[in-house]
Amino acid sequence: MIVALDAMGGDFAPVETVKGAVLALDEIKSLEIILVGDEKLIKEELKKYSYDKKRIKIEHTTEFIKMKEESSPAMAVRKKKKASMNISLELVKEGKANASVSAGNTGALMSASLLKLKRIKGVLRPAITTIMPSKRGNIVLMDVGANANCKPEYLEQFAIMGSYYAKLFLKKDNPKIGLINIGEETGKGNELAVASYELLEKNKKINFVGNIEPRDIVDTDIDVAVTDGFTGNVILKTAEGVGSFITGILKDEIKKSFMAKLGAIFLKNVFKTLKSKMDSSEYGGAIFLGVDGISIKAHGNSNSTAIKNAIKVANFFAEANFIENLKENF
Amino acid sequence: MIVALDAMGGDFAPVETVKGAVLALDEIKSLEIILVGDEKLIKEELKKYSYDKKRIKIEHTTEFIKMKEESSPAMAVRKKKKASMNISLELVKEGKANASVSAGNTGALMSASLLKLKRIKGVLRPAITTIMPSKRGNIVLMDVGANANCKPEYLEQFAIMGSYYAKLFLKKDNPKIGLINIGEETGKGNELAVASYELLEKNKKINFVGNIEPRDIVDTDIDVAVTDGFTGNVILKTAEGVGSFITGILKDEIKKSFMAKLGAIFLKNVFKTLKSKMDSSEYGGAIFLGVDGISIKAHGNSNSTAIKNAIKVANFFAEANFIENLKENF
Known part of the structure; x- marks a missing residue:
């Protein structure tokens, strides 16, 4: 499975997000990760570790949603089209990733998940x-x-x-x-x-x-x-x-x-x-239920272990073909 | 001040309620208490203590609201007209007591307080x-x-x-x-x-x-x-x-x-x-705000100290002329 990780989301990004990604690769041998965020900062972090280079890609963007945005989270998501969170979810929508993980602003992630992944048909409210x-x-x-x-x-x-x-x-x-x-x-x-x-x-x-x-x-x-x-x-x-x-x-x-x-x-x-x-x-965080794609929210103050667990959760749901199975209920 | 105490209300009534009353008399020399409940049971408890007999009266009734009534609390209050909780509040309404205290069923006490004391004019909901x-x-x-x-x-x-x-x-x-x-x-x-x-x-x-x-x-x-x-x-x-x-x-x-x-x-x-x-x-429990009289709710599992504190609270509000002052806001 391929998991897209918002490398810039969370209180300790990108230090802990990148580390969490490397830890997850260690634990799940079939996993690939796309790190979404500032390539320079991400590479700086990646330097610290040894890992299987074929299993990590970087999707470069310099925009990201702050933990405390001045405008409303929903507004920030719409204004910052190239925010790491948005791109991470777009990768899922486009089929380039099987699931997305972010430790960013909860309200923004909810908005972005709805905006990018849309609701499952028949679901009134995720x-x-x-x-x-x-x-x-x-x-x-x-x-x-x-x-x-x-x-x-x-x-x-x-x-x-x-x-x-x-x-x-x-x-x-x-x-x-x-x-x-x-x-x-x-x-x-x-x-x-x-x-x-x-x-x-x-x-x-x-x-x-x-x-x-x-x-x-x-x-x-x-x-x-x-x-x-x-x-x-x-x-x-x-x-x-x-x-x-x-x-x-x-x-x-x-x-x-x-x-x-x-x-x-x-x-x-x-x-x-x-x-x-x-x-x-x-448990690695929460899932947004009802959107048409796997979007996992890790806690804002996630350390690398929490990020790793969130990635494992994303991988678990992707492997279980969760969305397709859930759709049968609606 | 005169405080009416529902001697039968609470998980440990009348043992702890009566003891609490005696403790309160010890602390507040100007206080008088009317114990509302089964005279025989109350006297049995009172025997254990030495206290100023002129400052305690008993209002006899055998009915009381259980902590878990089969019918709804509101219904129980209406059916059991002579319940100790009801009589305790009636004493306030009739001016025979300055405040009422009960550790009985919260829902029932709310209903009884409303029913017996009525709302303060202008208050939409207590x-x-x-x-x-x-x-x-x-x-x-x-x-x-x-x-x-x-x-x-x-x-x-x-x-x-x-x-x-x-x-x-x-x-x-x-x-x-x-x-x-x-x-x-x-x-x-x-x-x-x-x-x-x-x-x-x-x-x-x-x-x-x-x-x-x-x-x-x-x-x-x-x-x-x-x-x-x-x-x-x-x-x-x-x-x-x-x-x-x-x-x-x-x-x-x-x-x-x-x-x-x-x-x-x-x-x-x-x-x-x-x-x-x-x-x-x-703090001796909660007050029902908005009813036209002082009704204090002690915690259901109150021991004698908690009952004593609730009585002190009742006395405090009575001395402060709380209801009359509150009315000026409406």
């Missing part, structure tokens, strides 16, 4: 997925930000797409679908939740098991939790905030005393486990 | 507040569940009520109001957020400072964050879930090794600090 850690395995949460305003029909489609995604990616036979709500009982929630519940319950394509409260995401047997992009984004960002609040207090308090510092040494492995359980970056 | 811990002090989040469906006008009123509440309770001169949103920039969010932003920005009664992302609640200089009851509840429950997820992993992992157990002993004070910073129960 959605952004994320993997949330949970005691009983990981779950897919979607939409986490593509559609601030949703209709019940969108959520129904999110469930269908999420179900197929979980089947393939989390290797679940008959993925359990839950609806994010503020109570477990039928009839709970706002107008959107109530109407979505009815549609989900009637749909025979999915295994809908009912409402799920955000409190229970961390300990559930549900595989996919669907919600509108506003609520999903709120969940994601609340979880991030609370996580960093707690680890921040721990760090600050440990610094304050010698005893605590000593204790922390004994707890090194515990803290390591905690970090790895809280961290979903091993 | 809201439930909560105090969220944050690095830079605590902030008020509202609505956290009373109104799943909101109009921009409701959020505008939440801001007015929250502002007055923060002024009094958090002792902030000119409380900063933020709107929960999925981006900091103007124009972000769903239809409700966009329309609410416009109203909040124009309102001269409040000090509106813009959008706040849920990630930043834990580290903000905003005093009051307003949102609809669906989103607020999602934030609250996500925070609870993530908090228990992290502390659960820590506990489980520490158990697994002798070294870690030893380390945990050295970190005892750190964990204590963490717990107290995550715990907002020292």
